[in-house]
Amino acid sequence: MYREGFQPNESTFPCVFSAAANIAALGMGKSFHACAFKVLGSYGVFVGNSIISFYAKYGNMEDSLLAFNRLHGKNTVSWNAIICGSAQNGRGKEALQFLQKMAKNEYPNVLRPDHYACMVDMLSRSGRFGEAKRFLRELPFNPGIGFWKALLGGCQIHSNMELADLAAREIRALDPEDASHPMLCYQMQILQLVDG
Structure with a gap:
């Protein structure tokens, strides 16, 4: 230049x-x-x-x-x-x-809601699920599908099936047509069987 x-x-x-x-x-x-x-x-x-x-x-x-x-x-x-x-x-x-x-x-x-979603993603990816759940409960609005997908992603990383089921139910309730959550839960179950 x-x-x-x-x-x-x-x-x-x-x-x-x-x-x-x-x-x-x-x-x-x-x-x-x-x-x-x-x-x-x-x-x-x-x-x-x-x-x-x-x-x-x-x-x-x-x-x-x-x-x-x-x-x-x-x-x-x-x-x-x-x-x-x-x-x-x-x-x-x-x-x-x-x-x-x-x-x-x-x-x-x-x-913005994106900031809150980023925090849910960060907490769940680092395995701090108690804090992530508490953060979701204390949101000043109802969490959308992106929040639950962020939590589900962290559950996949740390093989947290219990919380993954909760996130999958919430995703299904918000968008019954979304096919990503059943497949992710299925993959997590297979991984647990292999590791177990």
């Missing part, structure tokens, strides 16, 4: 951060971060969100959190990036704390 006489802008940097994250090039991403400061001066939420995601995807949650805290005008994407980054890097407690902060303090308007 520079050789051809074009100046990078707010649309350029998210692309290069994504590319650097995909090839695990931390040094290159840090250079792009410095370049964003140099070229843009201060940058908006679009570039800021890509920086948060870049560091989180690389596993550098300290720099991701620093970028998140410095970002003005956080939006749903900002919160998604820090919650998912925390969850994917083994910081489930922090992910829950971010979700609670969104729900109860400064940012209640950006909280």
